[in-house]
Amino acid sequence: MNSYERLDAWIDAHFDEEVRFLQVLVQVPTDTPPGNNAPHAERTAQLLAAMGLPAEQHVVPAAEVQAAGLQSITNIIVRQRFGVGGPTVALNAHGDVVPPGEGWTHGPYSGEVADGKLYGRASAVSKSDFASYTFALRALEALGRPLNGEAQAAVPLRGTLELHFTYDEEFGGELGPGWLLKHGLTKPDLLIAAGFSYQVVTAHNGCLQMEVTLHGLASHAAYPETGVDALQAANRLLTALYAYNELLRTRRSAVAGISHPYLNVGRIEGGSNTNVVPGKVVLKLDRRMIPEEDPAAVEAEVRALIEATVAQSAGVRLEIRRLLLAGPLLPLPGNAPLVAAIQKHGQAVFGESIPVSGTPLYTDVRLYGAQGVPAVIYGAGPRTVLESNAKRADEHLVLEDLRGATKVVARTLFDLLQG
Numbered sequence: 001m002n003s004y005e006r007l008d009a010w011i012d013a014h015f016d017e018e019v020r021f022l023q024v025l026v027q028v029p030t031d032t033p034p035g036n037n038a039p040h041a042e043r044t045a046q047l048l049a050a051m052g053l054p055a056e057q058h059v060v061p062a063a064e065v066q067a068a069g070l071q072s073i074t075n076i077i078v079r080q081r082f083g084v085g086g087p088t089v090a091l092n093a094h095g096d097v098v099p100p101g102e103g104w105t106h107g108p109y110s111g112e113v114a115d116g117k118l119y120g121r122a123s124a125v126s127k128s129d130f131a132s133y134t135f136a137l138r139a140l141e142a143l144g145r146p147l148n149g150e151a152q153a154a155v156p157l158r159g160t161l162e163l164h165f166t167y168d169e170e171f172g173g174e175l176g177p178g179w180l181l182k183h184g185l186t187k188p189d190l191l192i193a194a195g196f197s198y199q200v201v202t203a204h205n206g207c208l209q210m211e212v213t214l215h216g217l218a219s220h221a222a223y224p225e226t227g228v229d230a231l232q233a234a235n236r237l238l239t240a241l242y243a244y245n246e247l248l249r250t251r252r253s254a255v256a257g258i259s260h261p262y263l264n265v266g267r268i269e270g271g272s273n274t275n276v277v278p279g280k281v282v283l284k285l286d287r288r289m290i291p292e293e294d295p296a297a298v299e300a301e302v303r304a305l306i307e308a309t310v311a312q313s314a315g316v317r318l319e320i321r322r323l324l325l326a327g328p329l330l331p332l333p334g335n336a337p338l339v340a341a342i343q344k345h346g347q348a349v350f351g352e353s354i355p356v357s358g359t360p361l362y363t364d365v366r367l368y369g370a371q372g373v374p375a376v377i378y379g380a381g382p383r384t385v386l387e388s389n390a391k392r393a394d395e396h397l398v399l400e401d402l403r404g405a406t407k408v409v410a411r412t413l414f415d416l417l418q419g
Contacts, residue, residue: 023111026120035070037167086159090188093129094169103393124388126194129379136410173364195377203358206328218279227277233313253290257357334374380405
């Protein structure tokens with residue numbers, strides 16, 4: 001039995017345990033908002049310790065967490081050192097997730113298994129990779145131990161594996177991986193981050209989110225000339241923003257899986273009553289940027305468009321507040337060993353080719369990329385986000401995808417630690 005077969009056999013022998021581990025993680029809510037994520041980190045650390053994996057718990061100061069609109073964050077690092085030398089490879093997955101919403105037929109925190117699928121919020125994105133990464137690491141540890149009663153030769157490995165389980169992806173990641181990197185708590189040579197079991201993602205979009213407030217002057221609807229209608233100004237602005245999308249459609253990305261930038265107005269609040277001229281309107285918008293775009297230039301362009309449009313509405317005062325500026329991810333040259341290993345083992349385990357692509361999502365991986373860490377996105381998630389109902393009712397994970405991705409990750413880590 002070669003080393004790959006030994007890894008596969010260990011994962012198969014412990015797969016029921018891996019599923020139970022994921023069920024417990026799903027059963028501890030991490031809805032963000034409100035973002036009370038420390039209890040999940042504490043439970044995760046307890047489960048890891050029971051497996052012989054001591055977890056460092058890095059508590060983000062309450063003032064920083066509350067300033068970001070969250071309640072508590074504790075990030076986790078597990079460090080497993082093998083032989084001297086070799087790379088430090090980090091595996092990052094996030095535990096925070098959007099609230100469950102309506103329409104579930106399986107409990108959103110049940111972890112229920114039905115028809116080969118495990119249901120629950122974050123079962124697919126991305127508590128699934130808490131499980132796949134943990135059990136891939138454990139499979140590597142087991143290479144020197146007896147298997148099925150037969151002594152096996154120890155396999156020499158060189159390097160360090162780190163598990164990074166963080167809790168700020170939904171609000172931008174700055175208090176998750178960004179906080180760990182900023183405080184020098186980790187500096188990996190390579191990164192694998194939570195993703196999809198049927199593709200290797202090497203690039204992703206960036207995202208600019210803004211809150212735009214238009215201040216007019218409220219007045220009685222019987223005397224509209226005495227007010228300044230903020231909603232009329234907002235209507236003019238919305239027309240300009242949607243017209244801007246026609247321009248953005250002409251800016252095509254060269255990255256497979258990514259098409260063009262787009263601007264979405266996701267929320268509008270305004271007015272006080274039907275018989276009152278609206279004195280204030282608030283818009284929240286999301287501008288996705290392709291990997292080829294510069295975030296600072298994108299923000300300047302959007303601000304200029306908003307300012308020029310609102311200036312046409314006499315008496316309206318404008319406020320613009322940036323909510324998020326998440327840069328895109330471009331592939332770094334050093335990611336080639338990661339890509340090659342995952343494609344090779346994905347083909348072997350899943351029996352189909354594993355494509356390389358980009359994704360229109362934005363992720364925490366950009367924060368590692370900004371520090372020069374070559375990275376890929378790969379894990380136990382679904383073939384597509386829509387397929388798994390991620391962020392919708394009845395989110396689920398196909399358990400055979402969990403099994404297969406765990407094997408692919410374990411085999412890939414083995415190759416990297418063999419040099």
